[in-house]
Amino acid sequence: MPSHVAIIMDGNGRWAEQKSLPRILGHKYGVETVKRIIRVANKLGIKILTLYAFSTENWKRPYNEINYLFLLLSHFMKKEIYELHNSGIRLRILGDLSKFPVSIRREINKVCSIIPKKVKLELNMALNYGSRQELIHAFKKMFKRGIKNPTEKIVSSFLYTSGQPDPDLLIRTSGEFRISNFLLWQIAYSEIYITRKFWPDFTEQDFKKAILEYQKRERRFGGLKPKKIK
Numbered sequence: 001m002p003s004h005v006a007i008i009m010d011g012n013g014r015w016a017e018q019k020s021l022p023r024i025l026g027h028k029y030g031v032e033t034v035k036r037i038i039r040v041a042n043k044l045g046i047k048i049l050t051l052y053a054f055s056t057e058n059w060k061r062p063y064n065e066i067n068y069l070f071l072l073l074s075h076f077m078k079k080e081i082y083e084l085h086n087s088g089i090r091l092r093i094l095g096d097l098s099k100f101p102v103s104i105r106r107e108i109n110k111v112c113s114i115i116p117k118k119v120k121l122e123l124n125m126a127l128n129y130g131s132r133q134e135l136i137h138a139f140k141k142m143f144k145r146g147i148k149n150p151t152e153k154i155v156s157s158f159l160y161t162s163g164q165p166d167p168d169l170l171i172r173t174s175g176e177f178r179i180s181n182f183l184l185w186q187i188a189y190s191e192i193y194i195t196r197k198f199w200p201d202f203t204e205q206d207f208k209k210a211i212l213e214y215q216k217r218e219r220r221f222g223g224l225k226p227k228k229i230k
């Protein structure tokens with residue numbers, strides 16, 4: 001089982017357009033998939049699930065779409081997360097929340113401060129996240145601390161994912177073959193799985209299929225295939 005699965009949840013807009021629905025409804029149904037996948041990841045014993053919910057580039061979208069995403073986020077923080085806590089899920093935010101409305105920031109911080117008695121799944125939600133911005137943020141902090149000879153371990157410890165293992169598996173929905181400024185440092189050796197399914201259509205079975213595919217991969221981390229022991 002992969003320890004850490006990261007997902008680029010793509011295709012909400014196209015899912016809606018295909019059904020002649022407003023784009024924002026794609027996001028609404030996307031939240032249903034979010035809940036479904038969190039539940040199944042927890043059930044399967046995955047330790048960390050990272051979801052790309054809002055990128056630093058998403059501010060370029062129309063005002064009403066951004067506002068609707070905030071509304072969904074606020075609803076999610078108020079209604080769903082407590083049930084998630086009861087299932088041993090802890091929330092961490094990857095990204096810079098300072099541009100978010102104060103009320104949402106407050107809700108998110110409140111949720112992040114609640115730690116379940118026994119953490120089963122760490123849920124990372126990438127919000128106003130961009131990998132290049134994350135690296136700049138980390139380098140600035142390192143300079144401030146006077147770190148002159150950073151190692152890989154030190155750089156990792158200044159990222160939003162500090163203390164967590166890198167993703168074993170990266171899933172992207174909607175058939176796009178792009179990384180889109182997501183976890184550039186952390187996915188150096190991740191296995192990548194791309195499905196043509198749009199995010200609102202991504203099911204528990206699709207998630208399990210991605211994991212089965214991951215389990216068939218041979219991970220060499222730049223080394224050679226291990227020789228069979230006779």
Ligand code: FPP
Nearest residue numbers: 009010011012013014030031053072073076
């Ligand atoms: C990409 O689809 C998706 C996003 C930019 C937002 C992802 C957000 C959600 C799934 C819902 C918010 C989550 C929570 C937990 C409240 P797109 O709009 O880029 O689709 P397109 O490429 O087809 O236009």
